[in-house]
Amino acid sequence: xxxxxxxxxxxIETAWDRHRQAxxxxxxxxxxxxxxxxxGTGLAGASAAATLAQLGYNVSSFCFQDSPRRAxxxxxxxxxxxxxxxxxxxxxxFRLFYDTVKGGDFxxxxxxxxxxxxxxxxIIDQCVAQGVPFARDYGGLLANRSFGxxxxxxxxYARGQTGQQLLxxxxxxxxxxxxxxKVKLHSRTELLxxxxxxxxxxxxxxxxxxxxxxxxxxxxxxVLATGGYGNVFYLSTNAKGCNVTATWRAYKKGAGFANPCFxxxxxxxxxxxxxxxxxxxxxxxxxxxxxxxxxxxxxGDMRRPxxxxxxxxDYYLERIYPTFGNLVPRDVASRAAKRMVDEGHSVVAGxxxxxxxxxxxxxxxxxxxxxxxxGNLFDMYERITGDSPYETPMRIYPASHYTMGGLWVDYNLxxxxxxxxxxxxxxxxxxxxxxxxxxxxxxGLADGYFVLPYTIGDFLAGExxxxxxxxxxxxxxxxxxxxxxxxxxxxxxxxxSADVFHRRLGKIVWDGCxxxxxxxxxxxxxxxxxxxxxxxxxxxxxxxxxxDLNQSLERAGRVADFLEFAEVLCRDALxxxxxxxxxxxxEHQHPDGEAxxxxxxxxxxxxxxxxxxxxxxxxxxxxxxxxxxHPSTRSYK
Amino acid sequence: xxxxxxxxxxxxxxxxxxxxDFSGVEVVPEMSFLEMLxxxxxDLEAKGQEPVVFxxxxxxxxxxxxxxxxxxxxHGPGRQQTLCQxxxxxxxxxxxxxxxPWRAAAFPVVRDLMVxxxxxxxxxxxxxxxxxxxxxxxxxxxVPIGKPEADAAFDAATCIGCGACVAACPNAxxxxxxxxxxxxxxxxxQGQPQRYSRAEAxxxxxxxxxxxxxxxxxxxxxxxxxxxxxxxIARLNRDLLRAASGAASK
Ligand SMILES: Cc1cc2nc3c(=O)[nH]c(=O)nc-3n(C[C@H](O)[C@H](O)[C@H](O)COP(=O)(O)OP(=O)(O)OC[C@H]3O[C@@H](n4cnc5c(N)ncnc54)[C@H](O)[C@@H]3O)c2cc1C
Ligand code: FES
Numbered sequence: 001x002x003x004x005x006x007x008x009x010x011x012i013e014t015a016w017d018r019h020r021q022a023x024x025x026x027x028x029x030x031x032x033x034x035x036x037x038x039x040g041t042g043l044a045g046a047s048a049a050a051t052l053a054q055l056g057y058n059v060s061s062f063c064f065q066d067s068p069r070r071a072x073x074x075x076x077x078x079x080x081x082x083x084x085x086x087x088x089x090x091x092x093x094f095r096l097f098y099d100t101v102k103g104g105d106f107x108x109x110x111x112x113x114x115x116x117x118x119x120x121x122x123i124i125d126q127c128v129a130q131g132v133p134f135a136r137d138y139g140g141l142l143a144n145r146s147f148g149x150x151x152x153x154x155x156x157y158a159r160g161q162t163g164q165q166l167l168x169x170x171x172x173x174x175x176x177x178x179x180x181x182k183v184k185l186h187s188r189t190e191l192l193x194x195x196x197x198x199x200x201x202x203x204x205x206x207x208x209x210x211x212x213x214x215x216x217x218x219x220x221x222x223v224l225a226t227g228g229y230g231n232v233f234y235l236s237t238n239a240k241g242c243n244v245t246a247t248w249r250a251y252k253k254g255a256g257f258a259n260p261c262f263x264x265x266x267x268x269x270x271x272x273x274x275x276x277x278x279x280x281x282x283x284x285x286x287x288x289x290x291x292x293x294x295x296x297x298x299x300g301d302m303r304r305p306x307x308x309x310x311x312x313x314d315y316y317l318e319r320i321y322p323t324f325g326n327l328v329p330r331d332v333a334s335r336a337a338k339r340m341v342d343e344g345h346s347v348v349a350g351x352x353x354x355x356x357x358x359x360x361x362x363x364x365x366x367x368x369x370x371x372x373x374x375g376n377l378f379d380m381y382e383r384i385t386g387d388s389p390y391e392t393p394m395r396i397y398p399a400s401h402y403t404m405g406g407l408w409v410d411y412n413l414x415x416x417x418x419x420x421x422x423x424x425x426x427x428x429x430x431x432x433x434x435x436x437x438x439x440x441x442x443x444g445l446a447d448g449y450f451v452l453p454y455t456i457g458d459f460l461a462g463e464x465x466x467x468x469x470x471x472x473x474x475x476x477x478x479x480x481x482x483x484x485x486x487x488x489x490x491x492x493x494x495x496x497s498a499d500v501f502h503r504r505l506g507k508i509v510w511d512g513c514x515x516x517x518x519x520x521x522x523x524x525x526x527x528x529x530x531x532x533x534x535x536x537x538x539x540x541x542x543x544x545x546x547x548d549l550n551q552s553l554e555r556a557g558r559v560a561d562f563l564e565f566a567e568v569l570c571r572d573a574l575x576x577x578x579x580x581x582x583x584x585x586x587e588h589q590h591p592d593g594e595a596x597x598x599x600x601x602x603x604x605x606x607x608x609x610x611x612x613x614x615x616x617x618x619x620x621x622x623x624x625x626x627x628x629x630h631p632s633t634r635s636y637k
Numbered sequence: 638x639x640x641x642x643x644x645x646x647x648x649x650x651x652x653x654x655x656x657x658d659f660s661g662v663e664v665v666p667e668m669s670f671l672e673m674l675x676x677x678x679x680d681l682e683a684k685g686q687e688p689v690v691f692x693x694x695x696x697x698x699x700x701x702x703x704x705x706x707x708x709x710x711x712h713g714p715g716r717q718q719t720l721c722q723x724x725x726x727x728x729x730x731x732x733x734x735x736x737x738p739w740r741a742a743a744f745p746v747v748r749d750l751m752v753x754x755x756x757x758x759x760x761x762x763x764x765x766x767x768x769x770x771x772x773x774x775x776x777x778x779x780v781p782i783g784k785p786e787a788d789a790a791f792d793a794a795t796c797i798g799c800g801a802c803v804a805a806c807p808n809a810x811x812x813x814x815x816x817x818x819x820x821x822x823x824x825x826x827q828g829q830p831q832r833y834s835r836a837e838a839x840x841x842x843x844x845x846x847x848x849x850x851x852x853x854x855x856x857x858x859x860x861x862x863x864x865x866x867x868x869x870i871a872r873l874n875r876d877l878l879r880a881a882s883g884a885a886s887k
Binding site for chain 1: 649665667668669671672675676678679681682683685686687688690692693694695696697698699700701702718722724726747748751753754755757758761762763764765766767768769770771772773774775776777778780781782783784787790791794795797798821822825827828
């Protein structure tokens with residue numbers, strides 16, 4: 001596998017400008033002759049499809065939900081970062097770049113991150129122009145809040161519904177182009193394979209989720225904006241439909257999968273309360289602006305929180321990390337919570353949890369201010385748990401939330417397969433080993449509005465426009481494979497729901513490759529996963545047929561891919577003999593329990609290449625070079 | 638605790654439908670309503686039978702995928718919540734719960750509890766946007782927006798497009814949905830240039846899709862999981878009048 005990052009040399013401040021000067025462009029009059037497939041309508045996919053269409057390309061847009069507006073991005077709560085420095089608190093493009101590289105524990109490509117920080121300011125302008133109702137102060141100017149891992153206030157937000165408002169902005173821009181006939185929209189349609197013609201991505205195979213029809217689509221380039229794989233843990237904050245299928249099938253067609261073991265566990269989620277649970281609910285990180293995290297000093301102290309006197313509470317984040325306090329980055333906060341619970345301080349009887357307390361904030365700011373800032377999150381919490389955070393502290397615990405790993409992409413966001421692009425959470429590009437809060441929305445929109453629409457021109461300019469040969473043998477083969485898998489799943493006629501397998505897989509991966517990993521735990525997972533996969537393929541129950549709507553079949557197909565993917569995830573975690581960001585190997589820690597990175601041996605992206613059914617994948621590397629932010633031990637103390 | 642379920646089963650838009658009874662379904666109060674349905678489905682699948690089809694994704698009340706009429710009420714008992722936010726603690730041991738899809742001519746049943754709401758997408762495609770080419774925007778703070786307008790626009794913008802308003806309306810009108818979008822964009826300075834054409838285009842498309850007219854029942858407001866009020870409908874009607882009289886746009 002050839003991994004040429006194509007990242008520009010020279011001064012980083014001008015790298016993106018110089019690159020745009022240097023790459024090829026498609027003549028405006030010719031753009032309409034090109035057809036681009038964009039799979040996914042989250043922030044990344046919707047913004048890309050809309051912008052490509054505005055530029056003149058013909059676009060086909062796909063999503064599995066009934067409407068593009070329902071993509072998982074809709075659920076993002078807290079906010080989006082941008083180096084606007086509207087608060088005059090010393091923010092700058094460089095500082096956002098610096099925070100992101102450091103926050104990612106020095107495992108991201110500097111040039112990509114710098115570009116992200118640069119275009120962040122354009123994103124806010126663009127969204128406001130579309131009518132995104134960001135929070136404002138009484139003077140009518142935009143308000144900001146702080147997120148973990150930063151000492152400045154650079155997060156723009158729309159109450160607790162930032163993702164919803166940003167996605168509606170992108171969805172509306174996309175809808176305008178659909179109305180204008182520049183984008184053809186295919187909802188309730190699932191990508192099941194990528195088609196390569198002469199080594200280049202020239203189409204996809206989909207299944208219509210209503211009619212069951214398996215269909216071929218040809219195009220001049222293919223963009224995957226299909227989101228992350230956090231649901232490999234079964235329980236996660238992701239929407240139920242989030243899956244690895246698109247990126248996994250692309251991997252099997254030759255696209256390198258980078259750093260799958262970099263998964264993010266979010267510290268503030270509502271704890272697991274029972275076996276029936278189908279997902280976990282995030283409580284936005286923004287709550288840590290005003291909430292204080294604590295546990296009882298006495299292990300096993302199960303008194304009601306209000307009955308525990310101040311002196312017997314351990315505000316452990318403030319104690320261990322006085323500089324950042326409750327606003328340490330996610331990986332640090334999550335591991336600290338786990339340590340507290342492992343040492344017996346859990347506040348959930350028979351389970352795991354810590355307190356996030358608003359008593360002092362309410363005292364300091366008053367009920368109304370707190371309600372204005374967090375009202376909808378408090379309501380959400382109360383609805384699920386029956387407890388009011390105005391009266392009693394929230395109980396929270398870390399849960400799978402985001403995946404930094406994804407398809408490897410170069411500076412143009414092209415995967416290792418020519419003509420195949422990956423944007424948003426589906427790629428591995430900007431967050432290294434740990435993503436800072438409010439940076440995923442930024443990256444998705446940066447990729448979709450401001451990067452991909454230009455960089456894709458460099459590839460298209462070298463292609464003859466209008467590829468539409470769906471009769472090509474490559475389509476025959478891909479379609480045969482897709483239909484083969486569908487028939488195989490339907491033919492098993494086993495006794496167990498795919499959902500049950502998914503839950504069992506989730507437990508294996510969480511135990512073996514969750515918040516803390518060891519050689520032993522990973523080895524165990526790596527023997528259990530293939531065994532479970534075998535059981536799945538002999539006992540899964542998929543009633544109905546493939547010739548019409550069949551949700552059992554949809555679920556089973558996604559679980560089948562997770563069952564394969566999970567193995568590469570664990571393998572990646574096993575080979576990365578260091579701790580960094582969201583990847584914590586217990587063997588590699590400092591005496592105080594902080595992560596020990598190994599820059600001599602692991603300052604690289606690990607990129608896995610498919611070697612065919614039954615063969616071990618190969619591990620390639622992209623060395624990383626840090627010229628602007630010098631790798632140091634991350635300290636938030 | 639145990640509950641009995643009567644769930645609407647229907648193969649497709651033109652197939653006849655009927656209730657299927659499930660008695661003595663074991664639940665715990667902490668379960669969400671959809672988790673209860675998951676449990677029913679796992680059992681059906683284990684027996685080789687087709688599960689009850691329903692839409693859901695975020696399961697936290699924001700994507701607008703889920704929705705069913707539960708005991709006669711869109712999204713079930715409890716105000717300002719979606720079906721996925723409904724928990725079994727809202728029911729009693731021994732209750733019989735009736736579950737049906739949204740019923741509206743413009744939302745044909747796809748299967749069981751799943752309906753086709755693509756008409757909503759077409760309404761937005763007709764005009765529910767602000768035209769703003771990527772890259773052409775002025776600085777975000779160039780136009781200050783007073784907090785009251787920003788807040789009112791926001792309240793309308795919280796619409797999740799679930800369709801409960803249509804399901805609850807005796808006329809199956811989509812006026813609350815349309816007025817929420819026209820209120821969101823029409824209250825902001827950015828939305829002014831297309832304010833009246835937007836309102837007209839969306840309402841025209843709504844009519845063409847087979848939604849009914851609004852006769853001020855107000856059921857939509859009661860059913861809206863986001864609490865969007867009928868005052869936005871009044872606002873939309875004023876905009877439509879101004880558009881028709883030609884007073885606008887000049
Ligand atoms: C609860 C929650 C809160 C969050 N809050 C924040 C926040 O405050 N700030 C922040 O920066 N980030 C936040 N994040 C992270 C952020 O929301 C996501 O990383 C981001 O929205 C991902 O966007 P995306 O466009 O890459 O993918 P998604 O929004 O996941 O969209 C994926 C799209 O791909 C489609 N798709 C997937 N597979 C297929 C297939 N096989 N065939 C066809 N279509 C397919 C889907 O239909 C969908 O349209 C949050 C995440 C969660 C879970
Ligand atoms: S599943 Fe998203 S609103 Fe209910």
